[in-house]
Amino acid sequence: MAKILVTNDDGLYSPGLEILYKAVRELGEVYVIVPETPKSASGLGITLHKPLRVNRVKFIDTYAFLINGTPSDVIYMALKVLAGPIDLVVSGVNIGDNTSIQVILSSGTVGAAAQASLEGIPAIAFSAAVKDGDILVKEELAHAIESCIRALVEEILENGLPKGVDLLNVNFPDVPSKRFKLARPARVRFINIIEEREDPRGGTYYWLYGEPVEPEKGTDVYAVLVEKEIAVTPISLSFYILDSKEVVEFIEKVNGRLEEKSL
Amino acid sequence: MAKILVTNDDGLYSPGLEILYKAVRELGEVYVIVPETPKSASGLGITLHKPLRVNRVKFIDTYAFLINGTPSDVIYMALKVLAGPIDLVVSGVNIGDNTSIQVILSSGTVGAAAQASLEGIPAIAFSAAVKDGDILVKEELAHAIESCIRALVEEILENGLPKGVDLLNVNFPDVPSKRFKLARPARVRFINIIEEREDPRGGTYYWLYGEPVEPEKGTDVYAVLVEKEIAVTPISLSFYILDSKEVVEFIEKVNGRLEEKSL
Numbered sequence: 001m002a003k004i005l006v007t008n009d010d011g012l013y014s015p016g017l018e019i020l021y022k023a024v025r026e027l028g029e030v031y032v033i034v035p036e037t038p039k040s041a042s043g044l045g046i047t048l049h050k051p052l053r054v055n056r057v058k059f060i061d062t063y064a065f066l067i068n069g070t071p072s073d074v075i076y077m078a079l080k081v082l083a084g085p086i087d088l089v090v091s092g093v094n095i096g097d098n099t100s101i102q103v104i105l106s107s108g109t110v111g112a113a114a115q116a117s118l119e120g121i122p123a124i125a126f127s128a129a130v131k132d133g134d135i136l137v138k139e140e141l142a143h144a145i146e147s148c149i150r151a152l153v154e155e156i157l158e159n160g161l162p163k164g165v166d167l168l169n170v171n172f173p174d175v176p177s178k179r180f181k182l183a184r185p186a187r188v189r190f191i192n193i194i195e196e197r198e199d200p201r202g203g204t205y206y207w208l209y210g211e212p213v214e215p216e217k218g219t220d221v222y223a224v225l226v227e228k229e230i231a232v233t234p235i236s237l238s239f240y241i242l243d244s245k246e247v248v249e250f251i252e253k254v255n256g257r258l259e260e261k262s263l
Numbered sequence: 264m265a266k267i268l269v270t271n272d273d274g275l276y277s278p279g280l281e282i283l284y285k286a287v288r289e290l291g292e293v294y295v296i297v298p299e300t301p302k303s304a305s306g307l308g309i310t311l312h313k314p315l316r317v318n319r320v321k322f323i324d325t326y327a328f329l330i331n332g333t334p335s336d337v338i339y340m341a342l343k344v345l346a347g348p349i350d351l352v353v354s355g356v357n358i359g360d361n362t363s364i365q366v367i368l369s370s371g372t373v374g375a376a377a378q379a380s381l382e383g384i385p386a387i388a389f390s391a392a393v394k395d396g397d398i399l400v401k402e403e404l405a406h407a408i409e410s411c412i413r414a415l416v417e418e419i420l421e422n423g424l425p426k427g428v429d430l431l432n433v434n435f436p437d438v439p440s441k442r443f444k445l446a447r448p449a450r451v452r453f454i455n456i457i458e459e460r461e462d463p464r465g466g467t468y469y470w471l472y473g474e475p476v477e478p479e480k481g482t483d484v485y486a487v488l489v490e491k492e493i494a495v496t497p498i499s500l501s502f503y504i505l506d507s508k509e510v511v512e513f514i515e516k517v518n519g520r521l522e523e524k525s526l
Contacts, residue, residue, distance in 0.1 A: 044368045045369050046471060051460070051468035051469060052457075073471060077457065077469065077471075081457055101500050105307045106309070106335075151520040155516055164504050165510065178521050178522075182510065184505055194344055197314070203316070205315065206317075206344065207315075208339055234505070235503055237502065238447075239502040240499065241497045242446075246425035247428065247445065248445070250422075250497075251443050253418055254415050255442060255443055
């Protein structure tokens with residue numbers, strides 16, 4: 001029987017966790033292990049400087065383990081202490097989409113999946129382009145998401161991820177959809193803006209915030225927000241370019257500069 | 264005159280910042296802007312929930328701006344408030360190497376460079392495989408690193424990064440070297456281990472720590488730690504696979520499963 005880890009970056013009270021658990025609970029031996037407190041935007045950080053602790057609590061028809069750490073800590077606690085070898089890690093469902101390279105790189109939901117992938121475990125990050133709470137109210141949407149997750153997980157448990165793919169980033173629209181669509185990530189999701197203000201004592205401070213960019217056709221943002229389809233981005237962690245002519249020539253030129261200086 | 268941002272994830276007191284600044288100070292109009300306190304392993308997080316403040320302090324023969332935020336916050340404060348458009352971002356020199364996909368993905372030094380790259384700015388992350396302090400004591404090493412950085416930055420200011428490359432991750436060995444070598448990142452740098460302990464009250468807690476893995480030939484870890492060369496990893500943020508036969512078939516199969524269930 002497949003061992004499946006259900007996790008997220010928002011902790012036990014995220015409504016998306018329940019949907020994810022219900023989607024996979026009949027597909028294997030399921031462990032629910034999550035950070036004790038929300039760890040959004042924590043990326044792949046791990047906790048080295050303070051001890052980790054585990055709490056076991058009731059969760060739906062099973063129990064969940066809470067870890068006082070990051071999504072990455074959860075992966076290691078699962079593998080080394082609580083569950084042993086795992087066949088698949090599913091993370092989410094995050095409330096709010098995790099689309100675009102900009103957002104993917106800082107997402108804790110995707111971070112947990114990437115950490116699992118570094119340990120050689122197939123992993124999927126799920127997010128939904130909904131605002132807090134919505135997702136549970138719209139029962140039809142929750143059911144659609146559940147059955148889509150189930151179909152995807154069944155396929156991966158039977159046949160694995162496609163060759164070269166380390167993890168999947170999946171984003172659901174805010175209406176029920178039954179079609180997965182391959183989509184490249186947009187480069188950015190938000191234009192970051194800084195607003196300058198003055199505090200009561202005359203000191204200057206700044207608020208950083210993001211304004212959504214206009215979605216571009218063909219991107220994950222467009223698929224989810226405009227086309228209302230389920231965007232799937234297959235991610236490879238081989239993000240380097242070594243053998244292009246340009247790269248090789250570039251290094252030769254830099255080494256040439258160094259030699260000239262040494263003469 | 265080129266505008267260059269010098270930053271890091273460890274703040275003003277990192278000995279690597281001085282080396283980096285000295286390496287580039289004659290190559291353009293240089294801004295030194297860093298997090299107020301060390302932000303290691305902060306990845307690409309930005310600060311949305313609290314105001315940012317700026318402090319200006321003396322630094323070598325110029326001044327530096329301190330930001331109470333993350334490396335990514337620094338990039339935005341530089342672009343939007345302190346410096347305006349920037350031609351090149353250099354980050355580091357981090358004390359300790361940032362080699363392997365595992366480490367790159369959680370590195371604040373690389374995170375600052377990636378954030379710059381998302382804003383369309385060429386960026387380089389520099390790290391050195393030295394322990395705290397060493398780097399300053401070994402004057403010969405510091406000089407070698409400085410002149411290597413200068414050669415690399417000169418080339419990029421003149422001709423830009425090679426096509427398709429978003430940022431460079433550069434790791435120096437702990438001895439003077441004058442040769443840049445292209446190297447793919449190892450997958451992992453550390454095997455993470457968890458040690459279980461008991462506190463005085465009988466409660467269980469856990470320490471997470473990493474043991475270095477044996478470096479594999481051809482990787483950045485091997486180049487830096489074994490061959491003692493300067494490892495350069497050209498990074499592309501296009502980390503997705505969309506058009507392989509396997510990926511396309513995979514999505515068709517999953518959509519097929521969904522259709523079957525709906526019948």
